[in-house]
Amino acid sequence: MDRIERRGNAADMNARSILIEGFKTSWPICMGYFPIGLAFGVLGQKAGLNPFEIGMMSIFVFAGSSQFIAVSMLSAGADVMSIAVTTFVINMRHFLMSSSLAVYLQNASWRFVSVFAYGVTDESFAVNMAKFRGKEWGKYRALAVNQSANAAWVISTVIGGYGGEFIPAGSFGIDYALSAMFIALLVFQLRGRIYVVTGIAAGVLAVILSLLIPGNSHVVIASLLAATAGFGLRKYGRKKKGIHV
Amino acid sequence: MSDTNYLLVVLGMGLVTYIPRWVPLFFLSQRRLPLWLIEWLDLIPVAILSALIFPDLFTTSEPRHLELFQIKSLVAVPTLLFSLKTKSLGGTVVVGMILYWLADKLIG
Numbered sequence: 001m002d003r004i005e006r007r008g009n010a011a012d013m014n015a016r017s018i019l020i021e022g023f024k025t026s027w028p029i030c031m032g033y034f035p036i037g038l039a040f041g042v043l044g045q046k047a048g049l050n051p052f053e054i055g056m057m058s059i060f061v062f063a064g065s066s067q068f069i070a071v072s073m074l075s076a077g078a079d080v081m082s083i084a085v086t087t088f089v090i091n092m093r094h095f096l097m098s099s100s101l102a103v104y105l106q107n108a109s110w111r112f113v114s115v116f117a118y119g120v121t122d123e124s125f126a127v128n129m130a131k132f133r134g135k136e137w138g139k140y141r142a143l144a145v146n147q148s149a150n151a152a153w154v155i156s157t158v159i160g161g162y163g164g165e166f167i168p169a170g171s172f173g174i175d176y177a178l179s180a181m182f183i184a185l186l187v188f189q190l191r192g193r194i195y196v197v198t199g200i201a202a203g204v205l206a207v208i209l210s211l212l213i214p215g216n217s218h219v220v221i222a223s224l225l226a227a228t229a230g231f232g233l234r235k236y237g238r239k240k241k242g243i244h245v
Numbered sequence: 246m247s248d249t250n251y252l253l254v255v256l257g258m259g260l261v262t263y264i265p266r267w268v269p270l271f272f273l274s275q276r277r278l279p280l281w282l283i284e285w286l287d288l289i290p291v292a293i294l295s296a297l298i299f300p301d302l303f304t305t306s307e308p309r310h311l312e313l314f315q316i317k318s319l320v321a322v323p324t325l326l327f328s329l330k331t332k333s334l335g336g337t338v339v340v341g342m343i344l345y346w347l348a349d350k351l352i353g
Contacts, residue, residue, distance in 0.1 A: 028338040053251060060259035070258055080253045088261035093293065095265035100289045102273035113274050117267035122297055129290045130334075173346030179317060180324050180341025182298045187328040187337075189291040202292035203299030210300040210309060218300065223292040230288045231281075 015140075022144020025131065029123040029145070030152035032178035033064075037153050040067055041160015047075040051161035058157040062150055063121065065216065066090040067157075086215075093220045097125040101142075104132040108139050119146025123178065126185040133188075194237075198230030316352060320344045 037058075044054040049071070061067055066087045073083050098120050105113055116139070124146045131137040131145075190196050202222050209218035278286075302318040304311055312318075324341040331337070 028334060031338070049251075053255075057255050057258070060255045061262050063262050066258065066262065070254065074251075074254065080250065080257055083254055084257035084261050087258045088265075091262045092265050094262070095269055096289050096293060098266050099269035099273060100286045102270050103278065103283055103286055105270065105274045106277075108274050110271060110275065113270040114267060117270045118263065120266040120270075122293075126290070126294055127334075173342035173344070173349065176317070176320065176342050176345035177338055179298070179301060179321070180338045180345075181334065182294060182301075183321060183324050183341065184328040184334045184337035186291065186294040186298060187325065187332065188334075189294060195288070195291045198288050199291045199295040201295075203295035206296035207299045207303050207311070210304055211311060214309075219293065219296045222296040223289060226292040226296070227285060227288040230292070231285045234284070234288075 018138075018140045019144050022141050023148045025127060025141070026124070026145045026148040026152075028177060028181040029127060029149040031174065032123070032181060033149065033152045034156045035174050036064055036178075037156025038160035040064065040071070041157045042163065043068065043160075044071050044157070045161050045163055047071050049074075049161065051158045054161035055154055055158040058154045061087070062118065062153060063087070063091050063094075064153070090216055092217075093122075093223070094120050094125075096220065096223055097122070100129060101125065101132075104128075104142075105139055112139060112143075116143055116146065119143070119150050121146075121149065123181070124149050126182060130185050130188040194230055194234050197233065198226050201229055202226030316345065316348050320348050 040058075041051070041054050044057070045051075049057075057067055057070070061070075069086060069090065070083050073086065098117060101116075101120065102113075105116070108116070124142075127145055128137075128142045131142070186199065190199065202225075205225055206218050206222035209222055210216075212218075213221075302315075302321050303313050305315065320341065323344055324337060327340045328337040
């Protein structure tokens with residue numbers, strides 16, 4: 001028993017410790033979500049939504065930037081169809097994230113992945129991908145990260161919906177929490193030259209494209225192009241020089 | 246706006262957000278992936294993270310334009326160095342927040 005518990009998979013068995021670890025791991029996300037969630041709630045309230053309606057959107061959609069845009073579209077009197085299409089375009093990038101996560105969820109049931117899919121966000125994706133590379137990580141811990149971030153999002157947006165700007169803008173640098181978290185998670189991904197090259201290419205491309213195309217499709221386009229270029233470069237490097245890039 | 250209309254908006258948004266999150270997980274987790282796909286997907290996280298961070302640091306919104314030197318990007322330099330040195334997620338978040346807060350007080 002003791003021997004089994006030290007192994008990666010069996011570590012997923014103790015539900016309580018998994019939950020606690022999930023919460024612990026997701027604190028930067030939760031902290032970063034709070035000011036944004038409050039801001040969203042306040043915006044929703046100004047657009048005429050009550051806290052219940054705001055919470056409903058956070059539960060059903062759980063995707064920050066698209067919720068902001070949807071609320072401003074609602075205030076501008078946009079129809080259901082155009083809001084749905086815009087939301088789809090904004091959130092298409094999750095397709096790439098779920099594809100990457102699938103590599104680590106090879107033995108998960110369709111039920112599990114159907115629940116897990118709900119919580120795939122930029123933030124939970126970034127945290128879980130960094131964690132999955134270390135061996136002491138499993139699907140239930142990853143799910144706990146997703147769901148605690150989800151809880152923080154729903155709760156903070158509802159509080160904001162009561163008109164509360166409890167955390168004044170700019171206090172304690174909390175507005176920078178998610179940026180700093182992404183910087184650290186990017187560093188975790190830099191495991192060799194090819195990752196640095198791919199990252200810089202994606203970043204520069206994304207900046208250029210973001211200036212040219214309105215909306216946020218630059219994220220998907222830049223990621224696809226840079227990852228494909230990096231993949232080609234890696235293949236080429238192996239073929240030409242026999243060097244592992 | 247009517248209640249039914251709002252419900253439709255929320256459900257519609259929920260559906261179109263869930264589908265791209267669900268399709269790859271559902272179809273890719275049930276089969277052995279070819280090596281080339283795994284190798285390609287291996288580069289997706291670094292690409293996505295950079296594609297999210299760079300515009301956040303180097304542009305400002307409404308209307309979106311390039312602004313290479315702003316508090317966000319300047320603070321990112323020591324934050325990045327701290328992260329490279331310590332490899333600590335929590336530490337980087339705290340240091341980034343403190344630096345941003347200080348920089349905002351001093352410059353902003």
